[in-house]
Every structure is written in C-alpha cells, then in structure tokens.
Amino acid sequence: MSKKCVFVTGGAGYIGSHCCVELLQADYDVVAIDNFANSRHTGAGEAPALKRVEEITSKKLTFYQCDLLDAEKVNAIFDKHQIDYVIHFAAIKAVGESMQFPLLYYKNNVIGTINLVEAMKAHNVYHMVFSSSCCVYGDPEHLPITEDHPTGNVTNVYGRTKYLIEEMLKDLTHAEPKWNIISLRYFNPVGAHPSGRIGEDPTKNFTNLMPYIAQVALGNKPHINVFGGDYNTPDGTGVRDYIHIMDLASGHVAALNKLSQEHFRYKTYNLGTGEGVSVKQLAAMFERVTGRPVPCLVQPRRLGDIVSMFANASRARQELGWTAQRSLEDMCRDMWRWQTMNPRGYQDDCDAGAAATTGQAALAKAAAVTNGVANGVSNGVSGH
Ligand SMILES: NC(=O)c1ccc[n+]([C@@H]2O[C@H](COP(=O)([O-])OP(=O)(O)OC[C@H]3O[C@@H](n4cnc5c(N)ncnc54)[C@H](O)[C@@H]3O)[C@@H](O)[C@H]2O)c1
Numbered sequence: 001m002s003k004k005c006v007f008v009t010g011g012a013g014y015i016g017s018h019c020c021v022e023l024l025q026a027d028y029d030v031v032a033i034d035n036f037a038n039s040r041h042t043g044a045g046e047a048p049a050l051k052r053v054e055e056i057t058s059k060k061l062t063f064y065q066c067d068l069l070d071a072e073k074v075n076a077i078f079d080k081h082q083i084d085y086v087i088h089f090a091a092i093k094a095v096g097e098s099m100q101f102p103l104l105y106y107k108n109n110v111i112g113t114i115n116l117v118e119a120m121k122a123h124n125v126y127h128m129v130f131s132s133s134c135c136v137y138g139d140p141e142h143l144p145i146t147e148d149h150p151t152g153n154v155t156n157v158y159g160r161t162k163y164l165i166e167e168m169l170k171d172l173t174h175a176e177p178k179w180n181i182i183s184l185r186y187f188n189p190v191g192a193h194p195s196g197r198i199g200e201d202p203t204k205n206f207t208n209l210m211p212y213i214a215q216v217a218l219g220n221k222p223h224i225n226v227f228g229g230d231y232n233t234p235d236g237t238g239v240r241d242y243i244h245i246m247d248l249a250s251g252h253v254a255a256l257n258k259l260s261q262e263h264f265r266y267k268t269y270n271l272g273t274g275e276g277v278s279v280k281q282l283a284a285m286f287e288r289v290t291g292r293p294v295p296c297l298v299q300p301r302r303l304g305d306i307v308s309m310f311a312n313a314s315r316a317r318q319e320l321g322w323t324a325q326r327s328l329e330d331m332c333r334d335m336w337r338w339q340t341m342n343p344r345g346y347q348d349d350c351d352a353g354a355a356a357t358t359g360q361a362a363l364a365k366a367a368a369v370t371n372g373v374a375n376g377v378s379n380g381v382s383g384h
Pocket of ligand 1: 012014016033034038039067069089091093131132134189
C-alpha cells in the first residue's frame with residue numbers, strides 16, 4: 001500500500017516540528033510549509049528544525065517556504081503533491097501582540113485558514129486536523145474542562161481567532177458533508193524531543209512559563225514573576241495542565257487514524273494530561289531535575305488571568321485511544337536537555353547555513369564569470 005501524505009502547515013514551528021517526527025515515524029510522507037513568521041531559517045530558506053527532524057528519523061520530508069496568505073503558492077504545492085490529510089498548525093500566537101495588532105492576527109490566522117481550506121477543496125482533500133486551544137473555553141465554568149464546556153467567551157484576539165476558525169470549520173462541515181475535521185484543543189505543551197535535538201525556539205519575546213523558567217535556571221534571568229499568590233489553589237498560584245510535546249505530537253497521529261476510520265464531519269478533542277500543576281510546583285520540579293535554583297517572586301494578581309485550567313481528557317482516551325504518557329519530570333528533563341545542548345536554539349545552524357550560502361554564492365559567481373554567464377546565482381529560496 002502506498003504511503004499516505006500529510007500536508008503540515010507551520011511545520012518549522014515548535015509543535016509542528018515535533019509532530020513531523022511522529023508522522024515520519026508512523027510512516028507518513030510529509031509535505032511541510034512555513035513562512036518563518038515565528039521560526040528560524042537559513043539563508044537558503046531551509047528550516048533547521050526540520051533538517052534535525054530528518055536526522056532524528058533518518059527519513060526525508062519535503063519543505064516549502066510558503067505563506068498561507070499566498071493562495072496561489074499554496075495551490076501550486078497542492079498541484080504538485082497527492083495530499084491525503086492536512087494538519088494545520090500555522091498561526092501567530094502571541095496574546096499581547098494580538099491585542100495590539102488585531103487585524104494582523106485575524107488576517108494571518110483566519111484568512112490563512114480560508115486559503116488553506118479552499119486549496120484543499122480545489123484538490124479534493126477533505127481530512128484536516130486543526131490546532132485549536134483550551135483558550136476557546138475562556139474562564140472555566142467547571143473543572144476539569146470537558147469538550148462540551150461552552151466556548152467563545154474569550155478575552156484576547158489570538159484566542160478569538162481560534163474560536164472563529166473552529167466555528168467556521170463547524171459551519172463548513174455542516175454545509176458540505178464531504179469534510180472530516182478534528183479540532184484538537186491543546187492545553188499547555190512543554191518540553192522537547194528526548195534527543196535534545198529539537199525544541200521550542202521562539203523568535204519573539206516569550207511569555208510562556210517553561211522557557212522563562214529555563215532562562216532563570218540558566219542564570220540569564222534572576223527569577224520568575226508569579227502573578228498572584230493568593231488564589232484558591234493548593235499553594236495560591238495559578239494552575240495549568242502541562243503536557244509533554246511528544247504526547248501532544250502523538251495525539252495528532254491518533255487523530256489521523258480516527259479520520260481514516262470514521263466519517264463524523266466535525267469533532268473536538270482536548271489534549272491534556274488531566275492534571276493541574278501550579279506555577280510553584282512546576283518551578284520546584286524544574287529545580288529538582290536541574291539542580292539549579294528557580295526563585296519565584298510573587299507579584300500582584302493580573303487582571304483577566306485565569307486561575308485554574310485543566311482538561312478532562314477522557315474523550316481522547318475513549319475515542320482516539322490516546323493518553324498522555326510522560327510525567328512532569330520528563331517534561332522538565334527534556335526541556336532542560338534541549339536548552340543546555342542548544343543555548344542559542346537553532347541559531348548556530350542558521351549561521352552555518354548563511355556561511356554555506358555565502359560560500360555557494362561565491363562559487364556560483366566564480367563559475368558564472370568563468371562561463372561568461374551574467375546571472376548565475378540562484379537564491380534557492382523555496383527549500384527542497
Ligand atoms: N504552543 C502552545 O502553547 C499552543 C497552545 C494551544 C494552541 N497552539 C496552536 O498550535 C499551533 C502551533 O503552535 P506552536 O507553539 O508550534 O507555534 P509556533 O509559532 O512555534 O509555530 C507556528 C508556525 O507557523 C508559522 N506560521 C505562522 N503564520 C503562517 C502563515 N501565514 N503561513 C505559513 N506559516 C505560518 C510560524 O512561522 C511558525 O513556524 C498554533 O496554531 C498555535 O496557535 C499552541
């Protein structure tokens with residue numbers, strides 16, 4: 001039987017790259033795209049994260065530098081490949097920035113998704129997994145959160161783009177029976193691949209807790225700021241459902257299996273461990289695993305912060321046959337391995353790539369001069 005091919009948007013990003021490992025290991029072909037809005041690239045338009053994915057798996061994938069807002073290019077890629085499934089990670093996701101630049105967020109995330117879905121339809125591809133978020137639930141009315149918890153009461157623009165996309169996909173699947181779409185509502189993915197070769201390498205100022213804790217453990221920042229120490233939680237600090245990135249990644253393979261087995265048009269699944277962990281508990285575990293101090297400085301509560309959020313993940317267990325396997329200790333250990341093995345993230349690969357590109361350009365220029373060709377240098381931007 002020929003291999004099934006998955007089109008992965010945002011493949012060079014944190015979750016996308018880890019998911020590509022799982023997909024290749026599950027014997028899917030992968031065609032990934034990214035516009036590098038929030039991921040590193042070499043001067044030759046390649047994604048170091050995906051090069052390392054190929055190393056980890058000893059398998060090849062196809063990558064294109066492509067923006068979902070460029071509908072023509074997206075369609076051209078669909079023309080070239082026989083795609084069976086789409087996993088749609090590409091989005092911009094900085095909550096604070098989304099409040100400052102709402103149109104940028106609506107355009108990138110919502111219009112990008114419309115372009116993608118139109119290209120899928122034009123190419124007869126109707127199976128999709130969409131990266132949604134627990135933020136669509138807003139401030140929880142009950143805990144743990146089940147998928148039938150009301151959605152839409154979202155306080156920031158980023159979260160509203162996720163909610164709007166979910167609603168749009170639901171409408172689409174109501175109107176057109178061919179579609180089969182799963183929205184995975186992620187809780188708080190953290191950690192890295194256990195090899196330490198790929199991990200989270202944000203290009204923007206990050207506000208996520210785990211990368212910040214790692215910076216404190218490295219001695220690059222003096223302490224973590226804990227906003228609110230007197231909440232109604234076991235130790236007064238905010239509670240979240242942290243999930244190991246490789247567990248999250250395997251949830252996507254489980255979702256693809258489901259899409260291949262059953263036609264339900266539209267379904268949502270929580271991907272979380274089902275366990276709440278406080279900020280102080282996470283910092284303490286990080287200290288234990290690394291042997292480095294992670295001081296917590298309790299600050300006043302922040303307006304609009306959600307106190308406690310954790311999943312009821314039983315629908316994914318029952319229907320996808322998926323559960324999170326890795327512990328909080330695994331999350332901290334793997335994150336630390338990635339951080340210490342790659343203190344500059346993928347930057348060294350980018351620098352090496354830039355040097356190689358400059359070297360290649362010089363060689364090509366010399367060859368062009370030798371051959372009397374005027375314009376012999378290609379920038380090789382679209383990857384391989
Ligand atoms: N990381 C989390 O905590 C979390 C939680 C819930 C949901 N999500 C969602 O999961 C998905 C992946 O998140 P991530 O943490 O890997 O983020 P990420 O920023 O690391 O990855 C997203 C990738 O998409 C790319 N991208 C953005 N806009 C694009 C466009 N128009 N065309 C092509 N590529 C584009 C970015 O360059 C980036 O590489 C996102 O949709 C995000 O909203 C993430």
